Amino acid sequence: MDKHSPKDKFRRKAISVAEAQAKILPLVGRTEAEYVPLYEAQGRILAEQITAPHPYPHFRRSGMDGFAILSSDTADCSADHPVLLEVVDEIACGALPRVPLAPGKVARIMTGAKVPDEADAVVMFEMTETVTQHGKVFIRLIREIEKGKNITNVGLELAAGDPILAPGRNIGPGEISVLATFGVHRVPVMKRPRIAIFSTGSELLSIEEPLQDGRIRNSNTYMLASQIKEAGGEPYILEAIKDDLVTAQRRVQEAFDEYDMLVTTGGVSVGDFDIMADLVSDGDLEMLFNKVMMRPGSVTTAAVMDGKLLFALSGNPGACFVGFELFVRPAIGGMLGVPQPFLTEITAELGRPYRKINSFTRYVRGRLEVREGKLFAYPAELDESNVMITIKDSDGLIVIPPSTEGREPGELVTVLRLPGCLL
Ligand SMILES: Nc1nc2c(c(=O)[nH]1)N[C@H]1C(S)=C(S)[C@@H](COP(=O)(O)OP(=O)(O)OC[C@H]3O[C@@H](n4cnc5c(N)ncnc54)[C@H](O)[C@@H]3O)O[C@H]1N2
Ligand code: MOO
Numbered sequence: 001m002d003k004h005s006p007k008d009k010f011r012r013k014a015i016s017v018a019e020a021q022a023k024i025l026p027l028v029g030r031t032e033a034e035y036v037p038l039y040e041a042q043g044r045i046l047a048e049q050i051t052a053p054h055p056y057p058h059f060r061r062s063g064m065d066g067f068a069i070l071s072s073d074t075a076d077c078s079a080d081h082p083v084l085l086e087v088v089d090e091i092a093c094g095a096l097p098r099v100p101l102a103p104g105k106v107a108r109i110m111t112g113a114k115v116p117d118e119a120d121a122v123v124m125f126e127m128t129e130t131v132t133q134h135g136k137v138f139i140r141l142i143r144e145i146e147k148g149k150n151i152t153n154v155g156l157e158l159a160a161g162d163p164i165l166a167p168g169r170n171i172g173p174g175e176i177s178v179l180a181t182f183g184v185h186r187v188p189v190m191k192r193p194r195i196a197i198f199s200t201g202s203e204l205l206s207i208e209e210p211l212q213d214g215r216i217r218n219s220n221t222y223m224l225a226s227q228i229k230e231a232g233g234e235p236y237i238l239e240a241i242k243d244d245l246v247t248a249q250r251r252v253q254e255a256f257d258e259y260d261m262l263v264t265t266g267g268v269s270v271g272d273f274d275i276m277a278d279l280v281s282d283g284d285l286e287m288l289f290n291k292v293m294m295r296p297g298s299v300t301t302a303a304v305m306d307g308k309l310l311f312a313l314s315g316n317p318g319a320c321f322v323g324f325e326l327f328v329r330p331a332i333g334g335m336l337g338v339p340q341p342f343l344t345e346i347t348a349e350l351g352r353p354y355r356k357i358n359s360f361t362r363y364v365r366g367r368l369e370v371r372e373g374k375l376f377a378y379p380a381e382l383d384e385s386n387v388m389i390t391i392k393d394s395d396g397l398i399v400i401p402p403s404t405e406g407r408e409p410g411e412l413v414t415v416l417r418l419p420g421c422l423l
Helices: 006-009 017-027 173-181 219-231 245-258 275-279 318-336 389-393
Strands: 035-036 066-069 083-091 105-109 119-123 127-131 135-142 162-164 186-190 194-199 234-237 260-266 286-287 300-303 307-311 344-352 361-369 376-381 396-401 412-417
Touching: 017 286, 017 300, 017 318, 066 083, 083 127, 083 245, 083 376, 119 344, 127 245, 162 173, 162 194, 162 396, 194 219, 194 245, 219 260, 219 318, 245 275, 245 307, 260 318, 307 361, 318 389, 344 396, 361 389
Parallel strands: 083 105, 194 234, 194 260, 260 307, 344 376
Antiparallel strands: 035 186, 066 105, 066 119, 083 135, 127 135, 286 300, 300 307, 344 412, 361 376, 361 396, 396 412
16 A cells, blocks of 8 residues: 555554654744834744843932931931931932032932932931921931932842843733833844644534534634634634645645644544545655544644644544644744743642543643642543533643543642643
C-alpha cells in the first residue's frame, strides 16, 4: 500500500503528548514586531526589552501635603519646647521651589511636589499649628521629625538603565502603567499570528440556520476562534472543507499561502468521509503525528508545510478543545515568544472519585475550588470527548495518567490551569 492510500489512516502510531509537543515546538517560527499605540497594547506580547530611560521618580517628591523642613530645626523639640518655623514658600504639584530654605525656614508643599534641595523631611499639615506673628506665617511643631520623613528619593523604584519589562511579557494594567510612566507611547509588540480555521463535515449548519434533524450547528469553529484570540492569535474563519480530497488540498495550499497557521476540526478519524486523515499523508504536507496517547483527542493530528503548521483537531467538541489547549496554544505562544507557552501545571486534591480507566492519559475537564486554604479539583460528570456543555465550567484539565484502577478523593492530581481560571 503506498502512502497515498486512504487506508493509511487505520495504521497510526500513537505517541505521548510530550513527544507530540516536542515535535511541534522546533518548527514554530516567530512573528515580526509591530508598533501599536499604548492604549491598544493591552493583551499583546511585548517584542523588545524595555529599559528605564531615566530614574523613577526623577525628582525628590513629597509624599504628603505639609511643610518641607530641615529636620535639624526640630532637634530636641517637644510639647514643652515647641519650635516656630517661618513659612517662606509654597510649592504646588508640578511647580518648582522658588525660595532656598535656610535654618528656621520651611516651604508649604503639596503631595507629589518637588522637595526643595535644602529640605530633608516633610511634616504633614496635621502635625503643625499655624501661627501668624507681625504679618509673617509660622508653623509650630511640638515633635522631632526624623530625617527623610515623607520624602521619596530619586530612583526609589528604578534607576536609569534598569531593565523593566522583558520581551515575551503579556501586557496588562501594570505593564501599561510602567510604559506610560516612561513615555513609551508606541509599544513594540509581536504581530498576532494569522490563523485560518476550517471545519469539515456535511452535518454542520451555520449558526444562523434553523435546526434540522440529523444536523448540528458548527460550534467548534467559534470555540476555536475564541481560543485563538485568547492565545494571542488572529482567527480567520474560512468556508468549510468539503469531502473532495483534491479540492481540500487546493484550499489548504491556498490557506498556507495566506495565513501563518491552519487549524481544522473534524474529519480526522477513520470514517468514510474523514478527509483530513488522507490529506495530511498526501501531497506536500509532512505529517508530524496522527495519534496521541491522550483522551479526549487521541486522533489529534499535526503536519507541516514550508515551515507552517497545520493542526487537524477532532470534531468532537471536548477533544477539539483539549487538542487546541495542548498543542495549538503552545505553538501560538511560541510564535509570540512567550517564555512558557504551555498551560501551567498545578497540584490539587481530587474532590470526588474518578473511576474511569484508560490506557491513554486522560485530560479531564474539571472545576477548581479552594476550601480551608486547600485546592480541590472536581472532574466534570460529563467528560466524554463528544460532550460540549462542561467546557464552559472548566478551570483546568485534570491529568489522569493511564491506570487500571480509579482515583479516590484526596489523591493528589496534576491540573493544567486553563487561561480563564480565576484561581
Ligand atoms: N472506528 C473508529 N471510529 C472512531 C474512532 C476510531 O478510532 N475508530 N475515533 C473516535 C474518536 S476518539 C474521536 S475523537 C472521533 C473523531 O472524529 P473526527 O475528528 O473525525 O470528527 P468527525 O467524525 O468529523 O466528528 C465527530 C463528532 O463531532 C461533531 N463535529 C464535527 N465538527 C464539528 C463542529 N465544527 N462543531 C461541532 N461539532 C462538530 C460531529 O458532528 C460528530 O458528532 O472519532 C471517533 N470515531
Ligand atoms: O480522539 Mo477521541 O480520544 O474520543 O477524542
